[in-house]
Amino acid sequence: MRSTDAPGRGTAEPGTPPSDSHGREAVEIRGLTKRFGRATVLSEVDLTVEPGEIHALVGQNGSGKSTLIKILSGVHTADAGQIRVGGQVLSSPVQPAALREHSLAFVHQDLGLVDDLTVVENVRVGQYRPGRVSRRIDWAQERRLAEETFARLNASIPLDARLGSLPAGQRAVVAIARAVQGRRPGTGCIVFDESTQSLPRETLPEFYEILRAIARSGTGILIVSHRLDEVMSLADRVTVLRDGKMAAEGAAVADLTEAELSRLILGRELASGRIGAEIDPDSYQPEIALEASGLAGATLSELDLRIHGGEVIGITGAGDCGLEEVEAILGGMSQNCGGRLKVGDREFTLPVRDRGALHEAGLAVIPQHRMQDGLAADVSAVANVTLPRVTRRGRLFLGRGWQHEEFEKAVATFGITPALPNSPVASFSGGNQQKILLSKWLLNSPQVLVACEPTQAVDVGARLDILRALRAAANEGRAVVICSIEVQDLAAVCDRVIVLRPGQGHLELADDVSAEAITKATYA
Numbered sequence: 001m002r003s004t005d006a007p008g009r010g011t012a013e014p015g016t017p018p019s020d021s022h023g024r025e026a027v028e029i030r031g032l033t034k035r036f037g038r039a040t041v042l043s044e045v046d047l048t049v050e051p052g053e054i055h056a057l058v059g060q061n062g063s064g065k066s067t068l069i070k071i072l073s074g075v076h077t078a079d080a081g082q083i084r085v086g087g088q089v090l091s092s093p094v095q096p097a098a099l100r101e102h103s104l105a106f107v108h109q110d111l112g113l114v115d116d117l118t119v120v121e122n123v124r125v126g127q128y129r130p131g132r133v134s135r136r137i138d139w140a141q142e143r144r145l146a147e148e149t150f151a152r153l154n155a156s157i158p159l160d161a162r163l164g165s166l167p168a169g170q171r172a173v174v175a176i177a178r179a180v181q182g183r184r185p186g187t188g189c190i191v192f193d194e195s196t197q198s199l200p201r202e203t204l205p206e207f208y209e210i211l212r213a214i215a216r217s218g219t220g221i222l223i224v225s226h227r228l229d230e231v232m233s234l235a236d237r238v239t240v241l242r243d244g245k246m247a248a249e250g251a252a253v254a255d256l257t258e259a260e261l262s263r264l265i266l267g268r269e270l271a272s273g274r275i276g277a278e279i280d281p282d283s284y285q286p287e288i289a290l291e292a293s294g295l296a297g298a299t300l301s302e303l304d305l306r307i308h309g310g311e312v313i314g315i316t317g318a319g320d321c322g323l324e325e326v327e328a329i330l331g332g333m334s335q336n337c338g339g340r341l342k343v344g345d346r347e348f349t350l351p352v353r354d355r356g357a358l359h360e361a362g363l364a365v366i367p368q369h370r371m372q373d374g375l376a377a378d379v380s381a382v383a384n385v386t387l388p389r390v391t392r393r394g395r396l397f398l399g400r401g402w403q404h405e406e407f408e409k410a411v412a413t414f415g416i417t418p419a420l421p422n423s424p425v426a427s428f429s430g431g432n433q434q435k436i437l438l439s440k441w442l443l444n445s446p447q448v449l450v451a452c453e454p455t456q457a458v459d460v461g462a463r464l465d466i467l468r469a470l471r472a473a474a475n476e477g478r479a480v481v482i483c484s485i486e487v488q489d490l491a492a493v494c495d496r497v498i499v500l501r502p503g504q505g506h507l508e509l510a511d512d513v514s515a516e517a518i519t520k521a522t523y524a
């Protein structure tokens, strides 16, 4: 399958540097090995990014991708192996000066930007050049340097705008500008670590186009991604990690199908298709579990919902449609909202003053930003999973087995790895943290479950496990709402999908909830 978002590739075009530059690879990793305690998380891994290519690094949650990137960026020290950049060997831990010297830059998942700073400050922070006489920051010069970088990216961004006021697509361009500034065009390598994960779909074509242009200049690009359609349409070659070992090194993407790629990632076939989205007649509850009328916020306009137990409803939309606000409004975290809400037989007028009352009425919200709003990073996995039930069960029973039983159930449902209940959540990979967060709320058996971007950061196999678990919750009689921009997920599991369309009236799809129909309704 080829995504229409990204029709071309970053492969060498006429005039790009030849790829026969052996010894001058943008990045060459050989025999990389890393252990945390007794666990070997990378074992003899090889990876080569050629100048001018887009190379994808993929693998299941916990397969070692972030660890490899963190070794490359100097966060972790390798236990064995060699890293060469532009032909030169770098010692581990890699020093910031070496990263600068070899034009190795990183764009992380959250883009690493500061909302309260202006665009020019975000691009230049850490790079300011003092004026020759006063030694103060020469803002005219800083603006010129930022402008030059945007011009090279063929992008026009208002330099004095507060970053937080920009749409997601422009914020991504600012993050790229920060990574490419100051480098000679065509040198080094830029690593994009799940950078597209939280970007709205409609911003992706521009993002991909910038990546291709950078690659055409001769710079190597390494992307880490769980989006297989993205890998298939954007990358030239792919390296696959499985349990910290190589499952494929530098395979040509043109020679692979998406199904073959997922087989390389999982080591097994992936079941495909719709996950029994038809309503189970035994679980369908005629009473309405969640009713909302006139929900509205800063960008969300008048939304009405009527959801029965046994149903899975999707809510999606593009741009400033208010999708992200739905989480805050339903979760009682927004004071800038209005409307009425009924959960079971309890009625609420928004904004809700007492979040706990919503919870008591049977509504649970799984937040999008798991570390900020959902998990305690330094606390053990078992404590995080069981936290909502500690008060109900009574503190006397802490550590008395039920917590470990629940953790084991979570491991069995979602395949959390490593299955170490007492390890702090911070030591789990991003996808496994997501599975811990989902377990925390699913095991609480809420009457209404609102899951926001539930499959973010999870691998292709875990994605299906999560969607199945949400469906299973509905089949037990619960009402499930999935707020997501992932149309494939919605198409796989939802009975109805509501498409938020500011200024045009929201659309509800019930008969045809295919990915095509959802996309068409979103962008029509």
Ligand SMILES: Nc1ncnc2c1ncn2[C@@H]1O[C@H](COP(=O)(O)OP(=O)(O)OP(=O)(O)O)[C@@H](O)[C@H]1O
Residues within 6 Å of the ligand: 036, 041, 059, 060, 061, 062, 063, 064, 065, 066, 067, 068, 417, 418, 426, 427, 428, 429, 430, 431, 432, 457, 459
């Ligand atoms: N600081 C740490 N201490 C202990 N173990 C760690 C630490 N960081 C990572 N690990 C372990 O190393 C393994 C690889 O994790 P890593 O984050 O590299 O995986 P990943 O492929 O990036 O996963 P994901 O797709 O979920 O982001 C996991 O088992 C993880 O629990």
